[in-house]
Structure formats: structure tokens, C-alpha cells
Amino acid sequence: MFRSFSIFLNDFLLLIKHRLTSLVVFTTAMGYLIANRGDIELFNFIMTILGVFLVVGSANAMNQVFEVKVDGMMKRTASRPLPSRRMQKKTAILISILMLASGQYILYKFVNGISGLLALIAFVIYVFAYTPLKRITPLCTFVGAIPGAIPPVIGWTAVRGQIELGAIILFGIQFIWQFPHFWSIALLCKSDYERAGFKVLPSSDNRITAVNLVIYTFMLLPMGLMPTIAGFAGKYALVVSIFGGGLFFLQTLSLFKDNSMRSAKKIMFIAEIYLPLILIFLLIDKI
Numbered sequence: 001m002f003r004s005f006s007i008f009l010n011d012f013l014l015l016i017k018h019r020l021t022s023l024v025v026f027t028t029a030m031g032y033l034i035a036n037r038g039d040i041e042l043f044n045f046i047m048t049i050l051g052v053f054l055v056v057g058s059a060n061a062m063n064q065v066f067e068v069k070v071d072g073m074m075k076r077t078a079s080r081p082l083p084s085r086r087m088q089k090k091t092a093i094l095i096s097i098l099m100l101a102s103g104q105y106i107l108y109k110f111v112n113g114i115s116g117l118l119a120l121i122a123f124v125i126y127v128f129a130y131t132p133l134k135r136i137t138p139l140c141t142f143v144g145a146i147p148g149a150i151p152p153v154i155g156w157t158a159v160r161g162q163i164e165l166g167a168i169i170l171f172g173i174q175f176i177w178q179f180p181h182f183w184s185i186a187l188l189c190k191s192d193y194e195r196a197g198f199k200v201l202p203s204s205d206n207r208i209t210a211v212n213l214v215i216y217t218f219m220l221l222p223m224g225l226m227p228t229i230a231g232f233a234g235k236y237a238l239v240v241s242i243f244g245g246g247l248f249f250l251q252t253l254s255l256f257k258d259n260s261m262r263s264a265k266k267i268m269f270i271a272e273i274y275l276p277l278i279l280i281f282l283l284i285d286k287i
């Protein structure tokens with residue numbers, strides 16, 4: 001009994017992609033805290049986190065419902081609960097619907113309408129646009145980066161009730177960050193993606209992908225300065241964005257030169273550090 005519960009729990013966590021969901025929810029929390037003025041309204045904060053967690057988990061579960069066959073074709077995803085048949089499709093659909101409905105209820109009832117609406121828009125774009133586009137065009141990453149960058153905006157609107165310049169800047173940083181984050185992973189799993197018929201890289205030529213990476217990390221440099229220019233961050237975030245962004249950019253240049261998986265791995269690693277770090281320093285600057 002306990003064993004089957006722990007297997008179900010583990011499968012549930014895989015279904016909602018708990019690690020990705022955790023970072024997404026973290027960016028919402030940071031958006032909230034960076035936008036907040038004065039004392040934190042704890043109940044509103046917790047409801048925001050819970051509501052976003054539920055909607056993001058739901059989106060990830062529905063994404064896996066639509067991708068059972070292709071997930072089964074990739075090494076990286078073959079052991080997920082649906083392709084490995086440990087969970088039935090209808091269970092996953094039920095989990096996704098319950099999470100979406102409860103997340104939406106919480107956001108509309110306890111947070112505000114705009115935050116609920118943004119979460120719903122992100123859900124729809126991720127599940128109904130990005131997911132099918134992955135097999136059609138490399139532009140899918142651009143589409144997927146929209147819902148990926150909405151979570152900090154939800155944090156902002158939860159506390160301020162409207163989309164302001166700060167929210168747009170956080171959206172911009174997270175939007176651009178996703179390209180090196182994802183394309184470095186996609187380079188490392190290239191044969192997997194090709195086997196499943198996914199067209200997620202800008203080109204099958206690694207050199208062209210590297211050029212795209214150089215361009216996006218270069219754009220991250222001015223974007224990272226925006227919070228300071230807009231006046232809601234100070235010198236700490238500025239230093240992190242210049243040094244972190246610079247390192248990021250130089251690493252993509254290395255990838256362009258050596259076309260090695262070691263360089264791609266380094267980009268993936270820098271991406272994992274860069275986003276949490278810049279958000280934390282934006283908050284430190286505020287305090």
C-alpha cells in the first residue's frame with residue numbers, strides 16, 4: 001500500500017515536471033517580491049504561489065498527455081509515467097483538469113483577475129500552440145518562450161494589480177534567457193530530438209545554432225541592464241547582469257569556435273545559475 005502510494009507520488013511529480021515547475025514558481029515568487037512595496041500580504045503571496053503551481057503543473061501534465069508517443073521515442077523522456085505505462089492517460093487528464101480548475105479558482109478568487117487571466121493565457125499557448133508546433137517548426141521555441149516568461153509577470157500583477165514597466169522587463173529577461181537554456185539542452189539531446197521528429201533547434205547545422213545562441217546571449221546583456229536603467233534595481237543586479245551575462249556570451253562564442261558538447265554543457269550550466277541569481281540580486285538591490 002505504502003509502496004504503491006510512493007510510486008504514484010513519484011509519477012505525479014514526474015508528470016508535473018516538478019523541478020521545472022519549482023523554478024517557474026520561484027520566478028513568480030521573485031516577481032511578486034520585487035514588485036511588492038511595504039509589508040508582504042502573506043495570504044495573497046501564498047495563494048499566488050499555490051495558484052501558479054497548480055496551473056503550471058496542469059500545463060506540464062497536459063503536455064505529456066499530448067506527447068505520449070514521442071516521449072516514448074526519446075531516451076530523456078521514455079521513463080515518464082505515461083510512455084512507460086505506469087499511469088493511464090485518463091488519470092493524467094483528470095489530474096491536469098483538477099489542477100487547472102483549482103489553480104484558476106484560487107487565482108481569480110484570492111488574487112486577482114489579471115493574474116488568473118495571464119496564467120490561463122500561458123496555459124493555452126503552452127499546451128495548444130507550443131506543444132504541437134514542436135513537430136512543425138523551429139519557431140516553436142519562440143512561441144514556448146512566451147508562456148515561459150509570463151510567470152514573473154503573474155507575480156508582479158498579483159501584488160500591483162496591473163502590468164507595469166518592471167513586469168515587462170522581467171518578462172524580457174526571462175524570455176531571452178530561455179533560448180540559451182533550451183538550445184544548449186537540445187544540442188546535447190540532438191539525436192533524441194531528431195529521432196522523435198522534433199524541430200526544436202534553429203538548424204540541424206550546429207554552427208548556425210551557435211550563431212543564434214551568440215545573438216540571444218548578446219541581447220541578454222542590454223536586457224539585464226534594464227532594471228537598473230528603469231530605476232528599480234541598483235548596483236548588485238548591475239554587476240551580476242554584466243559579469244553573468246558576459247560569461248554567458250563568451251561561452252556561446254566558445255561553442256561557435258569549438259562546436260563541442262563540453263561548451264554546450266557549460267552554457268546549460270550557466271543558464272541554470274544565471275536566472276535565479278539575477279532575480280535574487282534584483283531583490284537584494286530592492287532591500
Ligand code: HEM
Binds near residue numbers: 021142182
Ligand atoms: C521555450 C521554453 C523552454 C523550453 C523549450 C525548455 C526545455 C527544457 C527541457 C527540454 C528540459 C529538460 C532537460 C533534461 O531533461 O535534462 C528543461 C529543464 C529545465 N527547465 Fe526548461 N525549458 C523552457 C523554459 C523554462 C523556464 C521558463 C524555466 C523556469 C523558469 C525552466 C526551467 C527548467 C529547469 C529548472 C529544468 C531542469 C529540470 C530537471 O532537471 O528536471 N525552463 N527545460
Ligand SMILES: CC(C)=CCC/C(C)=C/CC/C(C)=C/COP(=O)(O)OP(=O)(O)O
Binds near residue numbers: 055122144
Ligand atoms: C502559468 C503557466 C501555465 C506557465 C507556463 C510555464 C511553463 C510550463 C514553462 C515551460 C516552457 C516550456 C516551453 C518548457 C518545455 O517544454 P517541453 O515540452 O519542450 O519539455 P519536454 O520535452 O521535457 O516535455
